Amino acid sequence: MVRDYSAFLLGAKTTQRTPTVLEGLGWSPVFARQIDADALTATPPVRVLSVHRSGLQVAGDGIEETIPPGPEATVGDWLLMERARPRSSQVLDRKSLIKRRAPGTGREVQLIAANIDTVFVVTSCNTDFNIARLERYVALAFEADIEPVIVLTKADLAEDPASYVTAARAISDRVPVVALDARGDEPAQALVDWCKPGRTVAFLGSSGVGKSMLSNALLSAQAIATQGIREDDAKGRHTTTRRELHVTPGGCLVLDTPGMRELQLTEAAEGIAGVFEDIEAMAAQCRFADCQHETEPGCAIRTAVDDDRLDPARLARWRKLQAEDAFNSASLAERREKDRAFGKIVRSAVGAKPRNKK
């Protein structure tokens, strides 16, 4: 059967009609722009709902299957499915990508999720609350061009939830903060502004902060297992073990992710600059363009600290994130350079032409 994909193409009327199956999965003009009608029919778009060792679970219009591993895709990606050779399915350009430096000694970049519209950065009104970690998540979201929202759970258990809200609000004017009890109906109401049909939202945060609770609340079903927090999590077990996209009754796509123990930023300079806009603006006022903000004369940042206009702790966090990002990114760049040099040697050995850069 040949499907009529005309409604999925760019320019198709999007008003006054029920959303198409693909729109229900998050399809939007950003993706439609990348293909023509012939490609749509020959290689139907499918969204990656989850990634398993055995393959990628994908869904499209009339398609629901698992294709073997092959495409370098992460959950949330759109693929143009090659029916005969699913391993060769092309990954469409992403509108956003969440990545981190993989934990451990290697410098690999780990893809967390693609094509997310809103990231709910989740922490609790208790000892999990940590400004430096929140800044890190917000920088990650800014870098990925995703709108972050800070969600403070367990407000019902805190003596003074407002103090957590105040502290979280101070991170950035651009980030809304919501405090709630993740149990019951409160989340569906409190997060409704960001959970619109066809939009994709993700929950990020440490283990046990209530991400699964929140996902469940949006899905209004106990689809995702929740357990009490284990006192001893030393064995590295987490309640949520895999990343999976689910559709809410309202038509929003929700991604629950396993608790992240370590979030190392990589290639996130712009995201960090976004969180620390005020400091970056001050740095631009220093007398020397390469000011290290230590003992140099005319340092606008040191002056701001001396005048109590800048919290030295915040300055220290900015420096730390910048240093970490520079270290992780430089190592990546170096490795790429090495890869390129190696590629050249291989090509000259086999007499091949250099490949075009993407």
Ligand SMILES: Nc1nc2c(ncn2[C@@H]2O[C@H](COP(=O)(O)OP(=O)(O)OP(=O)(O)O)[C@@H](O)[C@H]2O)c(=O)[nH]1
């Ligand atoms: N009282 C109260 N308990 C909460 C709240 N949010 C989460 N909890 C409890 O905290 C525990 C952990 O919640 P989960 O939703 O499993 O946490 P998670 O972030 O998904 O954890 P991982 O899957 O391990 O990453 C559960 O026992 C919840 O009942 C809240 O706002 N108030």
Ligand SMILES: [Zn+2]
């Ligand atoms: Zn300076």
